[in-house]
Every structure is written in C-alpha cells, then in structure tokens.
Amino acid sequence: MQMVEGLAINFATTRTHWQTLAQFVDGCLRAGIRTVGPWREQVQAIGIAAAGRLIRDSGARVTGLCRSGLFPAATAEARRAAIDDNRRAIEEAAGIGADHLVLIGGGLPPGSRDISGARQMVADGIAAVLPDARSAGVLLAIEPLHPMTTADRGCVNTLAEALDLCDRLGEGVGVAVDVYHVWWDPDLSHQIARAGRRILAHHINDWLVPTRDLLLDRGMMGDGVIDLAGIRRMVEAAGFFGPQEVEIFSAENWWKRKPDEVVATTIARYNACCRASA
Amino acid sequence: MQMVEGLAINFATTRTHWQTLAQFVDGCLRAGIRTVGPWREQVQAIGIAAAGRLIRDSGARVTGLCRSGLFPAATAEARRAAIDDNRRAIEEAAGIGADHLVLIGGGLPPGSRDISGARQMVADGIAAVLPDARSAGVLLAIEPLHPMTTADRGCVNTLAEALDLCDRLGEGVGVAVDVYHVWWDPDLSHQIARAGRRILAHHINDWLVPTRDLLLDRGMMGDGVIDLAGIRRMVEAAGFFGPQEVEIFSAENWWKRKPDEVVATTIARYNACCRASA
Numbered sequence: 001m002q003m004v005e006g007l008a009i010n011f012a013t014t015r016t017h018w019q020t021l022a023q024f025v026d027g028c029l030r031a032g033i034r035t036v037g038p039w040r041e042q043v044q045a046i047g048i049a050a051a052g053r054l055i056r057d058s059g060a061r062v063t064g065l066c067r068s069g070l071f072p073a074a075t076a077e078a079r080r081a082a083i084d085d086n087r088r089a090i091e092e093a094a095g096i097g098a099d100h101l102v103l104i105g106g107g108l109p110p111g112s113r114d115i116s117g118a119r120q121m122v123a124d125g126i127a128a129v130l131p132d133a134r135s136a137g138v139l140l141a142i143e144p145l146h147p148m149t150t151a152d153r154g155c156v157n158t159l160a161e162a163l164d165l166c167d168r169l170g171e172g173v174g175v176a177v178d179v180y181h182v183w184w185d186p187d188l189s190h191q192i193a194r195a196g197r198r199i200l201a202h203h204i205n206d207w208l209v210p211t212r213d214l215l216l217d218r219g220m221m222g223d224g225v226i227d228l229a230g231i232r233r234m235v236e237a238a239g240f241f242g243p244q245e246v247e248i249f250s251a252e253n254w255w256k257r258k259p260d261e262v263v264a265t266t267i268a269r270y271n272a273c274c275r276a277s278a
Numbered sequence: 279m280q281m282v283e284g285l286a287i288n289f290a291t292t293r294t295h296w297q298t299l300a301q302f303v304d305g306c307l308r309a310g311i312r313t314v315g316p317w318r319e320q321v322q323a324i325g326i327a328a329a330g331r332l333i334r335d336s337g338a339r340v341t342g343l344c345r346s347g348l349f350p351a352a353t354a355e356a357r358r359a360a361i362d363d364n365r366r367a368i369e370e371a372a373g374i375g376a377d378h379l380v381l382i383g384g385g386l387p388p389g390s391r392d393i394s395g396a397r398q399m400v401a402d403g404i405a406a407v408l409p410d411a412r413s414a415g416v417l418l419a420i421e422p423l424h425p426m427t428t429a430d431r432g433c434v435n436t437l438a439e440a441l442d443l444c445d446r447l448g449e450g451v452g453v454a455v456d457v458y459h460v461w462w463d464p465d466l467s468h469q470i471a472r473a474g475r476r477i478l479a480h481h482i483n484d485w486l487v488p489t490r491d492l493l494l495d496r497g498m499m500g501d502g503v504i505d506l507a508g509i510r511r512m513v514e515a516a517g518f519f520g521p522q523e524v525e526i527f528s529a530e531n532w533w534k535r536k537p538d539e540v541v542a543t544t545i546a547r548y549n550a551c552c553r554a555s556a
Contacts, residue, residue, distance in 0.1 A: 107487075146425065
C-alpha cells in the first residue's frame with residue numbers, strides 16, 4: 001500500500017479503540033501511516049524492552065513520547081517524585097527510539113495561587129532532568145498549552161514563554177507547536193520564526209465554534225477556524241519539515257467513531273487543508 | 279448606611295434579577311455600593327435621556343458602559359453597521375456620564391480563518407470612532423479577552439496586544455484589566471506596569487478549577503486560583519486606584535441566587551481577598 005508521508009497519528013486521537021501499543025501501531029500502518037506518537041501508558045503496559053522491540057519490528061517511526069513534565073507540586077517530596085518520574089520517561093523515550101519526549105508544565109499545586117512559583121518549579125524540574133536527557137540522547141520538547149489549561153494542566157502557555165525557558169536551559173530542549181494551543185497568539189509568526197530549529201514537533205487538530213469543553217472538544221482539521229496551512233508555512237519557514245501529528249481529544253465525537261474511519265478522515269483532511277501548499 | 283469604597287458592581291453579576299437600570303442601581307445603593315457598571319441594553323430600554331437622569335438623581339457613579347467593539351464582519355456593510363453601533367454606544371456612554379466605554383474585539387467573521395484580518399478590522403474600527411469618542415469626552419477601554427474567546431467573542435487577547443493598539447491609536451484609548459482574562463499571562467506584571475495610567479478599569483472575579491463552561495462559569499473572588507490581591511498591587515503600582523468592579527458570568531451558581539446575597543458576598547470577599555493589603 002502507499003504510505004502517507006508527512007502525517008503522524010498521536011495515540012490520543014484513537015485512544016478509545018487502539019489502546020495497546022500493538023493495536024495502535026498496527027492500525028496506523030494498515031492505514032498507510034508509518035509515523036506514530038505513543039503515550040507512556042502504552043509503553044509501561046508492556047515494558048520498555050518489549051515496546052522497543054515492537055516498534056523496531058514494526059518498521060514504525062516514533063515522533064514524541066507523550067508525555068512528561070507536570071513538575072509543580074505542594075511538597076518537596078512530591079516535586080522529587082515528579083523529577084524521578086520524568087527520569088523514567090526519558091528512559092522510556094530512549095528505549096523506544098523516540099525522536100523526543102513531550103513535556104507539559106503542569107498546573108498550580110492544590111490550594112496554590114502562586115503561578116510564578118509554579119512556573120519556577122517547571123524551570124527547576126527541567127533543569128534537574130536535562131543532564132539525564134542529554135546522556136540518553138533524548139530531546140525534550142516543551143509544549144506550551146492553551147491559557148485555559150493554566151490552572152490545572154499546563155502553566156507554560158505561550159511559545160514565547162517556552163522559548164525563554166529554552167534560552168535559559170541550553171542544548172537539548174526545544175518546543176512542540178500544537179496549533180490548538182497557540183493559534184490565537186498575536187505574536188505567533190514572530191515566535192515560530194524565533195523558535196527556528198528548536199521546533200521538534202508540529203501537532204494539528206482544529207478549534208471548534210462553539211467549543212463545549214475545555215479539554216475534550218477538539219475538532220478535526222478543517223472543521224474549525226485555525227488557518228492550518230498558514231501555520232504550516234510559518235513552521236516550514238522556520239526550518240521544520242517533520243511530520244504533522246494529529247492529536248484530537250474528542251470525547252463526544254471522534255472518540256466514539258471507529259478508528260479506521262477516524263484515521264481515514266485525518267488523511268483526507270491533511271491532504272485538503274494542512275499542507276503548506278494548501 | 280455605610281458605603282463600601284473601592285468596589286463596583288457590574289450589571290452582568292446580577293443580571294438575572296436586577297434587569298432594569300433602576301432595579302440595578304437601587305439594588306447596589308441599598309447594599310452600600312455607589313459605583314456601578316451598567317450594560318447598553320439597560321440604557322437602550324429607557325433611552326439615553328431617562329437613563330442619564332436616573333443615574334444623576336440616584337447619586338450613583340458609573341464606571342464603564344458595557345460594551346461595544348465587535349468590529350470584525352464579513353462584509354463592508356456589516357463593518358459599517360458595527361462602526362455606527364459603536365458611535366451610538368459613545369453617545370450612550372456620554373449621556374449617562376460614564377467614566378469610559380468598554381470595548382471588546384469581537385470574534386472571527388463567520389467562515390473566516392483570518393485572525394490577522396479580524397484584528398486589523400478591530401484596529402480600523404476603533405480608529406474610525408475615536409474622533410467621535412474624543413469629541414464626546416468618552417474614553418475607550420479596550421478589554422483583552424481570554425484566548426479561549428478568540429474565535430467567537432474577542433480577538434484582542436493580551437494586554438500587550440491591547441497596549442500596542444493604544445500606542446497606534448493615541449490619546450483617548452486605554453485598557454480594561456479583567457483578571458479573568460489576563461491572570462494566566464506570563465508577561466502580566468510587565469504589561470500592567472507598561473499600561474500605567476492607561477488602565478481605565480479593573481474587573482474582578484475568579485478562575486474556578488474545574489471550569490465547566492468557556493463563558494458562563496466564572497467564580498466569586500476567593501473561590502478560584504487567581505491571586506487577586508497580587509494583581510491589585512500591580513494595578514495600583516501602575517497608578518490606577520479606581521474601583522475594582524465585580525463581573526461574574528455564572529449561569530449555574532451566582533445567577534441562580536438572590537441578588538442581595540450575591541452582592542453581600544462580593545462585599546465580604548472584596549474585603550477578604552481583593553484589596554492590595556490583603
């Protein structure tokens with residue numbers, strides 16, 4: 001069969017059906033998609049060694065392993081536990097030959113209103129695990145999350161903020177650009193250009209009008225208002241020509257459909273509205 | 279009775295009960311709150327002259343009239359209609375002696391994915407009505423809205439963007455700082471300092487965890503994660519000592535309660551957690 005170049009599927013998109021790593025990789029390959037973005041739970045379910053063999057034997061390529069980060073916590077003990085967990089994520093990413101490890105900030109610790117403090121915990125956490133990542137040859141991709149997730153999920157909220165972190169941390173850290181999180185940013189074209197070769201991932205989906213849930217109502221490309229081809233042009237102008245990775249959290253729509261239909265739709269929409277030439 | 283200084287109530291907070299301008303102003307004054315933020319529909323329901331008399335006779339003070347803006351539209355005719363409507367809003371604000379007119383960007387025109395184009399329509403729209411506002415002595419307060427509202431409500435999304443607009447437009451334009459829309463911004467303290475005397479309004483409420491609706495699930499001060507006293511200190515350091523105005527859209531909670539209870543709660547929470555000294 002003909003393989004689709006330039007398109008990757010993230011596990012989140014078909015998670016309700018293709019739950020194991022084997023199901024997920026098989027399903028993508030059957031649909032002609034060779035590049036996949038697994039989540040840690042899939043690797044942990046069978047162990048790093050088995051997951052690495054499965055990936056190598058399948059011929060699939062891994063973009064980023066999702067996901068790590070989530071450093072802010074109320075106690076020093078909990079912050080150390082988060083750092084330990086990130087070290088395990090780095091081992092997992094190395095073990096399956098992932099291109100990078102996707103990292104999100106995490107929200108405010110319970111009861112906290114100290115957003116600057118939470119952001120400092122993110123910076124400190126990444127700094128603590130960066131030597132491990134460098135030793136393992138795993139790039140860390142900081143993914144800024146939409147400001148509606150600041151409180152409970154991701155307190156790194158703009159590309160500017162993520163790149164400021166990269167500037168402070170040095171080699172081995174870049175960014176994941178998910179259109180859902182950054183499309184609204186008036187400074188977007190400037191920050192994508194600034195990112196340059198530090199762009200490690202480009203995630204796609206769409207912003208629906210109306211949006212009925214802050215987390216689980218993402219749209220399929222073409223069903224919303226994001227200028228996907230326009231953002232792709234910015235990303236390629238910055239020097240990133242890696243795959244566009246479909247990541248759709250959609251509890252009431254796409255997660256209820258058959259995964260083969262979902263993946264077939266992503267391919268059609270990718271060709272129709274996501275390429276830089278679209 | 280003792281009046282509460284430094285606190286204003288916006289019509290939106292009690293809109294399900296105090297619907298007319300008279301009900302709203304009376305209710306606030308009975309609770310000891312002299313400073314009010316009405317909406318245009320209240321003025322239009324009785325006419326500018328009657329609304330102006332009602333305000334003057336009551337002894338109430340008006341912060342901003344809410345709300346105008348909403349310039350982006352798909353056709354030149356619709357854009358002209360939006361500009362005409364903003365001119366009427368300026369007359370209304372002048373007629374009731376409002377301190378300023380609150381202006382939001384508006385979303386993308388139906389079917390559009392051109393966010394830069396929408397933002398340009400906002401800039402053009404404000405430029406078109408600014409001479410009218412200056413003649414009428416009405417200050418325009420651009421209110422950046424949370425990025426989760428970009429598509430359908432407000433495409434001016436950060437204080438930086440609003441202040442860049444102010445820089446381009448010149449005298450007579452400032453910003454309304456609503457904590458709900460800006461609390462997440464990593465550049466917040468810097469942009470509030472940059473705003474300085476261009477801060478025309480300071481709106482308060484809180485960000486709930488979880489937030490169940492993108493528009494109508496705002497929290498009462500103290501029930502969420504926003505550092506209200508901290509933001510007030512930034513605002514005062516920038517030179518704004520005007521009232522903190524409570525604006526809570528809460529379909530499932532505060533809008534269902536008796537307005538006297540809502541206002542009494544705002545006063546208690548204002549005293550407990552919103553003052554710069556809190």
